[in-house]
Amino acid sequence: MADAALEKNPMSGRFDSEQIPVDKHGMIPVIADGHDLESVTEKVTAIVLTEPQKTPKGWIAGFFVAFCLLNVLMVALGYLVFKGVGIWGINIPVGWGFDIVNFVWWIGIGHAGTLISAILLLFKQQWRTSINRFAEAMTLFAVASAGIFPLFHTGRPWYAYFMFPQVNSLGMWMPQFRSPLLWDVFAVSTYGSVSLIFWYVGLIPDLAALRDRTKNQLLRVIYGMLSMGWRGSARHWNRYESIYMILAGLSTPLVLSVHTIVSFDFAVGIIPGWHSTVFPPYFVAGAIYSGFAMVLTLMIPMRWFYGLKDLITMRHIDNMAKILLVTGSMVFYAYLTEIFYAWYSASEFEWYMMKNRMTGPYWYMYAMLIMCNGITPQFLWFKKIRQNVPLLFCISIVVNIGMWLERYVIIVVSLHRDFLPSSWGMYTGTIWDWSLFIGTIGQFLALIFLFLRVLPSISIAEVRLLLPQGQVKEAHHHEA
Amino acid sequence: MSQAGAHSSSKFTTSFANIALGLGVLGLLGCAAGFVTDRAGFMSSYLIGFLWMAAIPLGSLCWLQIQYLSGGKWGLIGRRHFEAAVKTLPIVGLLFIPVIIGLHDTFEWSHADIVAKDPILRNKAKYLDPTFFIIRYVVYFGLWSLFAFALNAWARKQDQLKDMRLKPLMHNFSGLGLMMMALTLTFASTDWIMSVEPHWFSTMLPVIFMATCLQMGISWSVVVFKNLKDTEPYKSSLKKNQLHDYGNLLLAMTMFWTYCSFSQLLITWSGNLREETPWYLKRLHGGYEWVALALVALHFFVPFFALLMKPIKRDANKLVWVAMWQMAFCWVDFFWLIKPAFTGHGSHSELHFSLWDFAAPIGLMGLWIWLYLGNLKKNPLLPEYDTYLEDLHHG
Numbered sequence: 001m002a003d004a005a006l007e008k009n010p011m012s013g014r015f016d017s018e019q020i021p022v023d024k025h026g027m028i029p030v031i032a033d034g035h036d037l038e039s040v041t042e043k044v045t046a047i048v049l050t051e052p053q054k055t056p057k058g059w060i061a062g063f064f065v066a067f068c069l070l071n072v073l074m075v076a077l078g079y080l081v082f083k084g085v086g087i088w089g090i091n092i093p094v095g096w097g098f099d100i101v102n103f104v105w106w107i108g109i110g111h112a113g114t115l116i117s118a119i120l121l122l123f124k125q126q127w128r129t130s131i132n133r134f135a136e137a138m139t140l141f142a143v144a145s146a147g148i149f150p151l152f153h154t155g156r157p158w159y160a161y162f163m164f165p166q167v168n169s170l171g172m173w174m175p176q177f178r179s180p181l182l183w184d185v186f187a188v189s190t191y192g193s194v195s196l197i198f199w200y201v202g203l204i205p206d207l208a209a210l211r212d213r214t215k216n217q218l219l220r221v222i223y224g225m226l227s228m229g230w231r232g233s234a235r236h237w238n239r240y241e242s243i244y245m246i247l248a249g250l251s252t253p254l255v256l257s258v259h260t261i262v263s264f265d266f267a268v269g270i271i272p273g274w275h276s277t278v279f280p281p282y283f284v285a286g287a288i289y290s291g292f293a294m295v296l297t298l299m300i301p302m303r304w305f306y307g308l309k310d311l312i313t314m315r316h317i318d319n320m321a322k323i324l325l326v327t328g329s330m331v332f333y334a335y336l337t338e339i340f341y342a343w344y345s346a347s348e349f350e351w352y353m354m355k356n357r358m359t360g361p362y363w364y365m366y367a368m369l370i371m372c373n374g375i376t377p378q379f380l381w382f383k384k385i386r387q388n389v390p391l392l393f394c395i396s397i398v399v400n401i402g403m404w405l406e407r408y409v410i411i412v413v414s415l416h417r418d419f420l421p422s423s424w425g426m427y428t429g430t431i432w433d434w435s436l437f438i439g440t441i442g443q444f445l446a447l448i449f450l451f452l453r454v455l456p457s458i459s460i461a462e463v464r465l466l467l468p469q470g471q472v473k474e475a476h477h478h479e480a
Numbered sequence: 481m482s483q484a485g486a487h488s489s490s491k492f493t494t495s496f497a498n499i500a501l502g503l504g505v506l507g508l509l510g511c512a513a514g515f516v517t518d519r520a521g522f523m524s525s526y527l528i529g530f531l532w533m534a535a536i537p538l539g540s541l542c543w544l545q546i547q548y549l550s551g552g553k554w555g556l557i558g559r560r561h562f563e564a565a566v567k568t569l570p571i572v573g574l575l576f577i578p579v580i581i582g583l584h585d586t587f588e589w590s591h592a593d594i595v596a597k598d599p600i601l602r603n604k605a606k607y608l609d610p611t612f613f614i615i616r617y618v619v620y621f622g623l624w625s626l627f628a629f630a631l632n633a634w635a636r637k638q639d640q641l642k643d644m645r646l647k648p649l650m651h652n653f654s655g656l657g658l659m660m661m662a663l664t665l666t667f668a669s670t671d672w673i674m675s676v677e678p679h680w681f682s683t684m685l686p687v688i689f690m691a692t693c694l695q696m697g698i699s700w701s702v703v704v705f706k707n708l709k710d711t712e713p714y715k716s717s718l719k720k721n722q723l724h725d726y727g728n729l730l731l732a733m734t735m736f737w738t739y740c741s742f743s744q745l746l747i748t749w750s751g752n753l754r755e756e757t758p759w760y761l762k763r764l765h766g767g768y769e770w771v772a773l774a775l776v777a778l779h780f781f782v783p784f785f786a787l788l789m790k791p792i793k794r795d796a797n798k799l800v801w802v803a804m805w806q807m808a809f810c811w812v813d814f815f816w817l818i819k820p821a822f823t824g825h826g827s828h829s830e831l832h833f834s835l836w837d838f839a840a841p842i843g844l845m846g847l848w849i850w851l852y853l854g855n856l857k858k859n860p861l862l863p864e865y866d867t868y869l870e871d872l873h874h875g
Binding site: 026256260264270275276279280281333334336338341344345 | 551599600601603604607644647652655659662663666670681682683684685686687739740743744746747748750751752753755867868
């Protein structure tokens with residue numbers, strides 16, 4: 001509650017420990033005081049079970065905007081299928097443009113969800129609890145947006161099944177297995193499936209809570225079917241918890257493998273700017289960085305709009321900002337070492353690539369990239385900035401832009417001047433590139449709005465475990 | 481804390497220290513003999529042994545700062561031990577002096593005549609320059625020692641103050657320190673590992689070196705815990721849960737090392753460029769292919785499956801074997817990274833062991849353990865005051 005009072009004047013940046021109650025380690029509690037089992041369930045289910053005619057106007061306005069942008073996607077895709085990829089800006093030498101930039105951007109954003117839900121669960125980080133459900137939903141929607149780009153970049157998406165190993169009359173049952181682009185097909189589809197199952201399994205007890213609380217007969221049937229007969233017996237909980245841990249264990253290597261393979265898409269080539277051995281961990285760090293930025297971008301308005309500040313507390317915000325700082329610093333480290341090793345390699349192509357990045361025709365992209373991803377997160381060293389919510393919201397947007405620029409710099413700027421000066425060229429996205437990109441943002445936001453409206457955006461069952469009433473069970477659990 | 485200093489009389493800190501010192505002196509005598517009689521053959525062995533030994537205090541400096549930032553009980557258990565390890569850094573720095581004396585026998589780029597004939601080395605000459613190399617060495621050890629001593633001094637101060645006043649300072653300093661570590665370890669690994677093959681470059685190598693340092697730091701912690709677990713204060717505060725945490729960290733670092741090493745191999749193999757592949761060709765022929773295979777099987781698969789087992793991670797007597805095993809294979813890794821540059825001509829290299837390969841690590845590690853145990857004895861094994869202490873005794 002003190003938290004809410006503080007944010008009345010958040011720009012003042014004053015968040016002293018006197019004002020926010022802290023525990024003996026000087027930490028803000030994960031869940032604000034004053035909640036019990038009933039109040040948590042009530043607060044979260046009320047968002048979903050609001051009568052349709054009482055839907056908040058803000059939600060309607062937000063969904064309307066997202067829906068309009070979603071229609072931009074439909075138009076962009078429709079025209080693309082009608083005309084072909086020639087409507088995009090790609091050409092030789094830049095054969096990969098917005099399509100791959102946006103694919104990598106969206107896939108990276110998806111990483112925060114699995115990191116929060118799986119890796120932080122394995123690390124017993126309690127603060128993951130209020131934000132995991134939302135972040136997992138975000139992962140799924142981001143993967144859905146990402147998948148559009150490579151699928152349509154093939155030019156004939158109706159032949160996309162050619163990418164899977166199959167017995168066919170062409171005698172080509174296995175695609176080129178040495179290509180990481182093929183590994184991407186497996187990695188992303190497996191990642192999407194496991195994330196979906198993980199998300200759904202986590203939802204089951206909460207769907208049962210919605211079934212039990214709704215007064216609408218139709219909703220009761222729908223939520224009842226979705227909750228698969230959950231009655232909350234000890235046996236149900238036992239099986240639920242074991243499958244949840246197994247899925248967390250499965251998701252962890254998956255989330256790391258996906259962006260590793262995305263980095264291989266570039267690093268196994270010999271293009272200067274792509275062929276760098278540090279790419280796998282550097283890309284994974286960048287993915288987590290962009291994912292956490294997107295969680296902050298979405299969650300800050302959401303917790304304000306639905307008044308969830310005592311469930312998503314300053315502890316969550318502060319911790320996410322710290323992860324942003326750590327991963328942002330890793331990415332910055334990679335930018336700096338890239339410059340050094342481009343020089344140290346004594347390869348004229350490597351060094352030219354780096355000079356071209358910094359001073360060539362796209363120098364402003366690189367300069368903005370360093371500003372957004374290198375300099376901006378360093379402000380998060382200061383607690384006052386980490387806890388200044390509006391400012392943090394702005395930083396998270398800057399980071400989102402920065403991560404998009406990073407992929408643009410890596411992909412386009414490395415390609416546009418290759419080994420042979422006679423084949424050099426420039427690249428710009430056409431209106432169709434932009435409308436497809438904006439369209440996927442529309443799809444992503446529309447799905448987020450629908451999710452907020454029809455599913456519990458905070459895991460009720462898990463938050464209840466953090467309450468004093470839930471602690472007995474928790475302590476007992478640990479002893480066993 | 482009534483247990484203060486009680487461990488000082490344990491067998492580990494007395495007789496073990498004497499054995500370590502004895503072995504250390506013997507090994508260093510062997511090193512002296514090598515330095516005088518066969519300097520060209522000896523220098524690579526010494527460099528490998530030095531890196532292997534220095535990886536423990538360097539990894540410990542990272543872990544000491546990480547535990548201040550992350551908090552938690554595992555960090556409290558390890559804090560004093562990490563502090564004792566990092567306090568050796570100035571002396572570790574002095575042990576690098578033989579490499580500087582033998583610079584011409586270690587680094588091809590230190591010969592002006594070779595550089596003059598080689599356009600690639602001429603391009604790198606501003607960085608790979610003997611004077612600049614020495615300046616960098618002084619800067620690395622200066623910074624590491626500064627952070628090691630500051631964190632030690634504030635820890636003593638906190639014990640006296642018996643409150644958490646210094647926590648924000650140590651917290652911020654550790655954050656700065658980790659950034660410092662990332663940069664210094666990058667350049668140090670470039671200087672000491674990458675530049676033995678001055679034509680080769682890889683942006684992943686510094687990360688592999690960091691993974692090894694972190695692995696050595698955690699492994700050594702497990703060895704210390706095993707030997708002190710029956711003496712106070714560890715007897716009452718080192719629970720199976722904390723040991724499990726260290727086992728998991730060792731597992732994570734084992735996987736991280738493998739991930740980075742494999743990625744580097746895959747990317748280099750796919751690119752198949754003449755700037756990069758000779759480095760691997762040298763390390764995958766002439767007997768070194770067996771060392772490489774041993775690293776895959778024994779530095780990853782065997783410890784990986786062992787560390788997946790909960791009973792191993794929760795029993796110090798079992799975990800210590802995995803830890804010592806991994807420490808031994810960290811040496812094999814350094815050997816594989818560095819030795820092929822010295823045991824052949826041109827693009828070919830033959831696997832070859834010399835007496836110095838064993839004298840150097842035994843001598844340096846023996847001496848380091850003796851120094852470390854001397855530091856460990858000086859302070860109680862647990863902080864006198866920390867808000868996590870209560871949790872440690874009750875959880």
